[in-house]
Amino acid sequence: MTTVWVLGNQLTRTAGPLTDDPDRVLLIEAAALARRRRYHPQKLCMVFAAMRHFRDELRDDGVDVVYERAETFGAGLDAYFDAHPGDDLVVQRPANHGTADRLRELVAARGGSLRVVANAQFRCSPAQFDDWMGTEPPFKHRPFYRHMRRETGYLMRDDDTPEGGDWSYDDQNQETPPAEYDSPSVGGFEYDEHVPAVRDWVATEFDTWGDPDGFDWPVTREQATRALESFVADRLAGFGPYEDAVLADDWHLEHSLLSAAVNIGLLHPEEVADAALDAYRSRDDIPLNSIEGFVRQLIGWREFMRHVYRHQMPGLATANQLGADRDLPPLYWTPTATDMACLGSAAGRVYDRGYAHHIERLMVLSNFALTYGARPQALTEWFHGGFVDAYDWVVTPNVVGMGSFGTDAFTSKPYASSANYIDKMTDHCSDCAFDPDSTVGERACPFNSLYWDFLATHEDTLRSNHRMGLVYSHLDSKRDAGKLAAIRERAQRVREGVAAGRL
Incomplete structure (x- = not known):
């Protein structure tokens, strides 16, 4: 038997x-x-x-x-x-x-x-990936994604070229929602006895972090398929343009919110992609940049992370090429401990729901930890515990590689930025206590001084990076103008305040 x-x-x-x-x-x-x-x-x-x-x-x-x-x-x-x-x-x-x-x-x-x-919950098997990659890293997502498009036939023409002529429409996924923007409702679920019973058990049995109330995640196959149908019907069309936007009053925008259900098996990535593609083929309101952006996340990046993790472990878990040695700031556990609107909001959303979308994860939460100098493993631990869709195979490469630049196995530069990016992609800065246009002074946005101090600290490692030439020319200008010392002093005060729980 x-x-x-x-x-x-x-x-x-x-x-x-x-x-x-x-x-x-x-x-x-x-x-x-x-x-x-x-x-x-x-x-x-x-x-x-x-x-x-x-x-x-x-x-x-x-x-x-x-x-x-x-x-x-x-x-x-x-x-x-x-x-x-x-x-x-x-x-x-x-x-x-x-x-x-x-x-x-x-x-x-x-x-x-x-x-x-074999694990059948992924679209690309280890043998398929290894046959495609061969024996020589580095790992490159762009050619892998093109390989997956050809293998699946998703958004491909008969002549083996991508639909629309381009493989990616990421440049069309960075729009700012208009002032009157109102994203579609994500609905909700009704639960029988299991959810309240488990919630009570968890509350009494385990040491947790986050708000147990407001639970609204699918826990059955039927609920997960309804969540998929809801996304495809109501939010897929608008997913692409505002994929990278962050709004203070809208925690979900038009994201699918399906990753948690996919990662525990209630949905299969292939059926999710097929449902989205069927809608794209049968409707006129879904633009190419929306469906392509979604497919890229699902059969591109998700699968890529699984195989990078598979190849790079166990060393990936302890990778720390920049030598970051600080503990993760207390504000990650107490979002109200900061006056930074973007950081408090992103950490607060994780506390409230166990969720924040990919730009909040990478360009707010990880960006701050990176420029602050937090250990990649400390940030990984927080992500692993805080997100409902978090598992080691996906958290470790994303946080250590993308978020912390702890390894260059598959990333060619750190995803560090000043407040300029935050101001461009979010609406937080207009109501923030800090000034996104100032680098020094008590009300200067901490992202600014931390960013330039980060570049100066790791200059020996990063200056030769061909993708960092422009930013280092700007650093040189600040140094030549005699401004860098004051910027780095401001960064030090920020770090001292953050470590003490004040920002």
């Missing part, structure tokens, strides 16, 4: 070993996993409630499900093998580094066997 072991982020019946009509299914709700860090309570609630719903749906369909609630996977396996000695298990290969080997050891120690099969 073969039993499929379904992990909490593998809740799919549309792909993987559950499609083979198994004899039995095992799920283990291991509380110790929720004690590893200060998770957002909504993250824990989503995963545990989704697992319980998945169990119930399988049982309703006549599947023999063993559901063990235990402190650890080991304890759950003890209970399982006491009832089913010597059983053979099969599991999809976990995306997180080292997990498959650890699970094999746990099963073998209890007299069973574990067969690890």
Whole structure:
């Protein structure tokens, strides 16, 4: 008899070993996993409630499900093998580094066997990626994305050229919403007994960070498909133009909000892409830059991150090429501790919902930590605990590589910026206590002095970077004009205030 072991982020019946009509299914709700860090309570609630719903749906369909609630996977396996000695298990290969080997050891120690099969929750398999890449890094997203477009046929012409003539329309995804802009509602979900029960259990059992109230994430396949339908019907058309915009009074704009459901298996990336493409083909209101931008996120960047992580671990987890050594500032846990409108808003949205969109993640939260000098691992830990869609395979490369420039394995420059970018892409600066146009002085935006100080601190490493020539010519101008010393002094005062919890 073969039993499929379904992990909490593998809740799919549309792909993987559950499609083979198994004899039995095992799920283990291991509380110790929720004690590893200060998770957002909504993250824990989503995963545990989704697992319980998945169990119930399988049982309703006549599947023999063993559901063990235990402190650890080991304890759950003890209970399982006491009832089913010597059983053979099969599991999809976990995306997180080292997990498959650890699970094999746990099963073998209890007299069973574990067969690890390919993870079907991604579009590009390890063999496909490795065959495309060959043996020589560096990893380049742009050619990989083009490869995936050709492999899937998404937005491709019959002559193997991209629809519209260009591979990417990112330059059309950076518009500022008009003053009267009002994004479509994202709706909501109604829950049965599992969500409130899990929420109460999480509140009493675990040390969490974030607001448990306002939970509004899909925890069933049906809810996830409704969320997909809602995005495609109401927000996909407007997704592209304002993809990179940040508004103080609109936490979601026209983003899909589907990453958490995709990352635990309630949705498959291929079905999400197909639904969006079907709508694009059948409607006249979805522009090419909207559908291309969405496809690029889904079958480009997401898949790319998985394989970069696979190749670069375990070294990626400790990478810190700039030698950043500061702790993450207290304001990340207490968003009200800063008068910076953009940073307080982004950190506050994570506290409130376990979510902020990609520009807030990269150009506000990560940008500040980078220029402040926080250790990549400290920022990674915060992201991993705070976001509902966070898993090691996606958080570590995004934060260490993109957000912190801890490695140049797949990024060619740090994503650091002054307040100029924030002022351009957000509406925060107009109501902020700090001045985005000032670099020195108590009310000068901290992003400005931190940015120029960051460039000066890492000049020996970054000046030779061909993508940094222009910014270093500006740094030279400030130095020649005798302004750099005052800028760096202001940066030091900012850091002192931030470390003390005052900004």
